[in-house]
Amino acid sequence: MSAAHKSEKKPTNSYSVVEICAGAGGQALGLEKAGFEHSLAVELDKFASQTLRDNRDWEVAEGDVANRSTWNPGAYEGVDLLAGGVPCPPFSIAGKQLGASDERDLFAWAIELTGVMKPRALMLENVRGLSTPRFGAYRQRILDRLAELGYVADWQLLHASDFGVAQLRPRFVLVALREDDASYFHWPVASPTGLTVGTVLHDLMASRGWVYADAWAEMANDIGPTLVGGSKKHGGADLGPTRAKRAWLELGVDGKGIANEVPERRARHPKNVPPKLTIEMVARLQGWADEDEWDFAGGKTAKYRQIGNAFPPPVAQAVGTSIKAAFDKTVEKRDLPELATASVHDPIYQILSSTDGAIAAEKILAILNGAVDLSGLERRIAHISRDFAVDIAVHPKGGVTYELGNFKGFTGQEDHHRHDYIAANRSRVS
Template identity: 55%
Template sequence: MGAVGRTLRVLEICAGAGGQALGLERAGFGHERLIELDGNAAATLRYNRPHWNVTQGDVADPHVWNPGDYGEGIDLLAGGVPCPPFTTAGRQLGATDERDLFAWAVEQVSIIKPRALLLENVRGLSMRRFAGYRQHVLDRLRDFGYVAEWRLLQASDYGVPQLRPRFVLVAMSPQDFTRFHWPEPIGRPFTVGETLFPLMSANGWKGAEEWAEKANDIAPTIVGGSKKHGGADLGPTRAKRAWAEMGVDGLGVANHAPNPDDKFPVGPKLTCEMVARIQGWDDDEFQWTFTGKKTSTYRQIGNAFPPPVAKALGVAIAAALEGTAQSRKIGLDLKHDPIYAALREQGDFMTAAQIARKTGLALDGLEIDRRISLLKGDFEIIKDEHRTDPAYKLGSFKAFTGQEDHVRHEYFRENTSKIS
């Protein structure tokens, strides 16, 4: 069954090709349902686990599924909601990005009432730009009776041979959360050369040993990309340079391992199987088969949550829910953005001086105005300039949280084939 004594029930949204699902399964969770937009990824889930209840479609479309059907008995609501709203490679539109589902996922907690919540995303969500967004999430979960915490985890700390930071949110009831401990790092991962040598030498390539010695570091972050932009390759220019230093050609993905006498100007390209190995899939605990053509397969692999990281989190969550972990003291008043928190609590206009006093921050008016400008990316901010000192009031949250008239619905109708 896995690492815990009984099967805990998980409902997984934005499941992708199964990286998180496989890790949670290995941690002892049984899947009640998985919802995934991409047809190829859904096919991969069904191929590997025919008994799983996999639903393909827009997770926020009430015609696809009804969260209200799961109002009791779900131990964990988990998902890897879309990254583009927060990625530094994009425009970081956050709540105004039509693809943003983070806030919507948080709202489902009030409907499904799971014992725990696990959501993961890119490092960009941890930046100051989204401090108010994060604070809003913490406040909403507190409104629902949960304690939540964010943590930036490095995949390389859990045996994955890759620099893959993931920003993770975990929430539980206060009682359960006192027993939740973030998983401890397990030590140095294998290098790219150590990890891929068996695959790179599979066709008898004579340069495999020399190549493996050169590839003596862990990989840069694998980037799955989107349906909008070209075929499969190993990421932006900086990542390709890092790959080249290890003797890997990042301009594309190969169909097979090198042949015995192959020569390369930079080095060989990786196959999809090799990329999957870099993501943490292996021939032992995390076996998996990807369906579809090469570009689709690469995207499924590259956009996934590494199974070893998901397992480590799953084991930690299960231990908290089953009461097998030691209790600890927890902080119930976390402040990611004290200015947002002050405006929310006040509910009325506040001048810069009032904000500074309320928060205890030694900030002048210009710095407070700058920080409020960051909040404007995700919230309506009303500014009263008719006073001697300008005053600010927190307005509505711009994100999609389930509104029937939200612009994201039209966007999805018009761009379904391009969304990933």
């Protein structure tokens, strides 16, 4: 199908969306199906940018999303939805979890962008690592800042397998809305379909007449592990680290690479020679449907990375549908406190951030009333110190005081070192 024909697909009664770090369009496609129309998509990678252009006639700004020469956020003030999947490596359990100290971190910057663009709603997704205790203070700062900007925000861990995708793929999603809309927002309800890798891919595995396609589908009768897009710094197209490859092997899949073709008729039994997945198979496992007719630009490795790093369209559609329902007021209204039952992500950070000057460890422990002991407090301070400057003073007569300093992350500073890093490593930034 030609790109021109594809671009004719337009949602009706749609709301506008600007998407940052748009990737290959997984989130974009899902939001389109939910009723959002893109005013702009911003993406750094040249292949992903071309993918977006090839499939829709959206305006695409290619370049560093935080560079003013790439686009002008102020020109989109009042957009209905600001959405994106900012870089995952700063929070990934598979990485060093540097958080705010990672030059690629754009989460805090995206929150400040909300203050500039004043969207009706914000939707950001990231890896499960951001939901861990390590980033409690980081999350707390995000919620507090959004409240200052006039938004009610909440986080939810969503699994792609609960929304018709045959892989686990947990994603930590932040949604923030203005108070009037927030009282109508409900997180999408999980609706598992029972799809497995075998049921989703059987027809493709059998498309060249492979005699063992049925046997393979029986081996692959389970949800797949999370697809890993891989880093541009090293490696090619494969299904992830060693543990992921072992999990795929249990499903009869060789995860050491991506195949150019599906198995031929007389290919060996999958117990002896497990087949590799093709690009088409990976896209289907990530939630792209055949009727989407979505083309990916670049060679095999570039295509795989785009797909593997994507937000599954069905999950994006589910969240987008919930946001649109809140806009339209077509669902039950709730009291706002119910939307933020987990709003206190780090009580120690809250104490430090609300204290003018230094505070003694003993006082913090007293406020927490036994919820944590001194060693636990010290561990939490160590975590907080990775994302914030913390002045720790040990007094001669005994006792320790803590004083919270500046946030270490990038929030838009023109002189921040991340600009030099991105400029020097653009081709390697994932």
